[in-house]
Amino acid sequence: MLHPDLYPHIFTRKSIRKYTGTPLSAAQIDAVRGALGGLVPLFAEERYKLVCEPENGGVLHRVYAYGEDTAGGNANIGFLLQQLDLALHGQGLGRLWFGMGKAPKDIACEPPLSYAICLKVGNAAGPLARAGAAEFDRKPIEEVVADAGLQHAFEAVRLAPSAANSQPWRFVRAGEFIHAYRKRLGLVKAALFGRMNQVDMGIALCHAVLGLAHEGVAVKGISADAPSPAPAPDGYVYTAAIQI
Ligand SMILES: Cc1cc2nc3c(=O)[nH]c(=O)nc-3n(C[C@H](O)[C@H](O)[C@H](O)COP(=O)(O)O)c2cc1C
Numbered sequence: 058m059l060h061p062d063l064y065p066h067i068f069t070r071k072s073i074r075k076y077t078g079t080p081l082s083a084a085q086i087d088a089v090r091g092a093l094g095g096l097v098p099l100f101a102e103e104r105y106k107l108v109c110e111p112e113n114g115g116v117l118h119r120v121y122a123y124g125e126d127t128a129g130g131n132a133n134i135g136f137l138l139q140q141l142d143l144a145l146h147g148q149g150l151g152r153l154w155f156g157m158g159k160a161p162k163d164i165a166c167e168p169p170l171s172y173a174i175c176l177k178v179g180n181a182a183g184p185l186a187r188a189g190a191a192e193f194d195r196k197p198i199e200e201v202v203a204d205a206g207l208q209h210a211f212e213a214v215r216l217a218p219s220a221a222n223s224q225p226w227r228f229v230r231a232g233e234f235i236h237a238y239r240k241r242l243g244l245v246k247a248a249l250f251g252r253m254n255q256v257d258m259g260i261a262l263c264h265a266v267l268g269l270a271h272e273g274v275a276v277k278g279i280s281a282d283a284p285s286p287a288p289a290p291d292g293y294v295y296t297a298a299i300q301i
Contacts, residue, residue: 073151099136135259151181213268220253
């Protein structure tokens with residue numbers, strides 16, 4: 058479903074916040090635009106728009122993402138842009154998920170789509186890659202998935218990026234389904250991070266698909282709003298089911 062070449066980048070990628078003063082070259086911009094064309098949506102029915110433009114007044118480019126502001130629409134954006142994050146990391150480019158940015162005024166967007174988030178892209182000033190998993194600040198794997206048989210594949214999910222490093226995901230296996238749950242936010246955090254919290258779930262699902270495929274487990278499909286098999290873990294909201 059996703060290109061297996063993306064998988065190894067999960068273990069070395071990091072957010073890049075310092076960039077050189079050198080703008081992307083024409084070839085680098087072509088590479089970003091080319092990578093956009095190869096992204097696979099999480100849900101075929103979700104409408105979305107991705108636009109790569111130079112950052113206003115800066116040397117970076119941004120890939121602006123638009124989708125419907127629903128759990129499925131936002132997860133779809135996370136799934137798409139995380140493929141781009143991994144692909145561009147593999148091409149030696151610095152990237153930063155940037156949830157605090159505003160919608161650009163010069164890009165047209167018709168409802169029901171609205172601006173969700175962007176990925177900044179540029180030439181990194183400093184090392185682009187981590188040496189290994191020990192350099193990631195993340196929760197233990199038991200808090201991601203309790204099923205020991207899935208923990209090796211889900212190391213890829215454990216290392217996924219999330220807004221404010223909140224890591225809001227939790228996965229529960231039930232037969233041929235792996236159910237994905239998202240941590241419920243309080244009112245204040247929901248106002249600030251609600252949309253990003255749902256984007257995070259798409260990022261986790263992207264890494265889950267890559268991790269499972271690497272272990273030889275084919276994903277037959279991912280469905281949103283499937284009925285939850287059992288009460289959600291305390292403090293979590295049901296999001297999607299991965300069928301294996
Ligand atoms: C949806 C999302 C939104 C984010 N927004 C911002 C942001 O506005 N500013 C920022 O500096 N980092 C932002 N980040 C980066 C996270 O802080 C970072 O992914 C997390 O701390 C884990 O670090 P790592 O990406 O280096 O592994 C965002 C990440 C995600 C996934």
